[in-house]
Amino acid sequence: MTAIVQNKLPPEMCGETHLPGMAPALAHDWLRVDDAYEQQMRRRIELLDHKRADVLWMDPAALGAAQEVLDAALAILPAMGFSVAGDYVICPDGRRVAINPDHPLLTMGYLVQEDICLMQKRGDAHVLVGAVLCFPASWRLAEKAGKPLIGIHAPVPEYDAQLAKRVQRLFDGVRDGQPLWRYNRLWYDDPELHQPRSATAPRRISPDQSAAPFIRSERQCVVRMPQTDAVVFSIHTFVVHA
Template identity: 60%
Template sequence: MTEILQDQLPPPQTVENKLPGVGPCDPDDWLQVDEAYAAQMTYRAELLAENREAVLWMDPAALPAAQEVLEEALHLLPGLGFERVGDEVICPDGRIVPLDHQQPLLTLGHLVQEDICILQKQGDEHVLTGAVLCFPANWRLAEKAGKPLIGIHIPVPDYTDDIARRVQRMFDGVRAGRPLWRFNRLSYVEADLHQPRRKAVGEVERFDRSERQCIIRMPRTDAVIFTIHTWVVRR
């Protein structure tokens, strides 16, 4: 097990929160860098190298949306301690990441702590058309690829039909330049960030795991981006 911990949860993520629990997010705040950046990025690189089929997937039709996400992220990175030099980015931990616009999700997976999911409107629903998901919490990318929102959240116990409708309306209503955010917080037995199946349920839960989730509308492709920044702290 790889144990990577932050010092503490951000204060906004320590309060009680009910589904869907969404609020406005600063347009420049959907990416963050914290004290676990270097360790998390090392783990992400291992997963992308050794288990890529489990953590990276994209419908080829989603390439323009994924490229737009990378472009939008590159605008924010200098303010987070990154430096762009030509077709490379120097990261806060000193790594140099080449920019590959034909593999934008892979590039993002090596740049930022956030997992990134692309959802695009097909008919009346938003469908998952691509993701780099290195740190899943009790779900597998292969099982959700190409599924609509309700299919992605099954079998989340609290995800009722009413909440499903509210979440779909939220995804329909989010506007470019006006992102939203929410968080969750659960107790875990193990600290491993990569838990496509929750480990050791029923034992002593020694860690709190919290996801900061942002919802961003891309201005050009109209795709909705769902980002997940994960904190794990000792209880």
């Protein structure tokens, strides 16, 4: 697989920000197309075709929420260079993708660069009920499926009970039509986008992270779905030379 390394990060992602320090985004701006679209989509298609069990999962009870996410995406894609016609979509790279309402997250995986994590409130916490996760940053979907927010972030040392409460309030408070966004910054020796890693074998990080040759940055959006009240956590990944 050819390394996908972009020239630079978007200007708004060149500072430092951390959860829960999020900023408001425009209603449609939880999906983007950038100059790496064609290359990233080739990698996504490869993973969805050959490693689907590793990158796609959904609780059957979440089908309605996933269908709403797909419908929301289809409504904004035409402004991003897509053509939506009946039961298929023509993508910016010329591909024709069938709209499969029975497999909405799979359809999303073939359409957009973003990984999509679908969260629904169960009890007092939002739980991961489905995801298409082709580009994980050192975590595995199989280990996080069905878990609440604090379980998804374990074993991140900084994610203590107090921060977990603040993040839960954020997920509770995000409003329909008013997405929130943040970004992170990680240093990697390898530009590969697909970086699954078990929580039992965490990535070893050098004390001098900035010595690594690549910066991996994720633009993360939190989006409320109005009908099912589900929350989407979308992740757009960039890899640039450090």
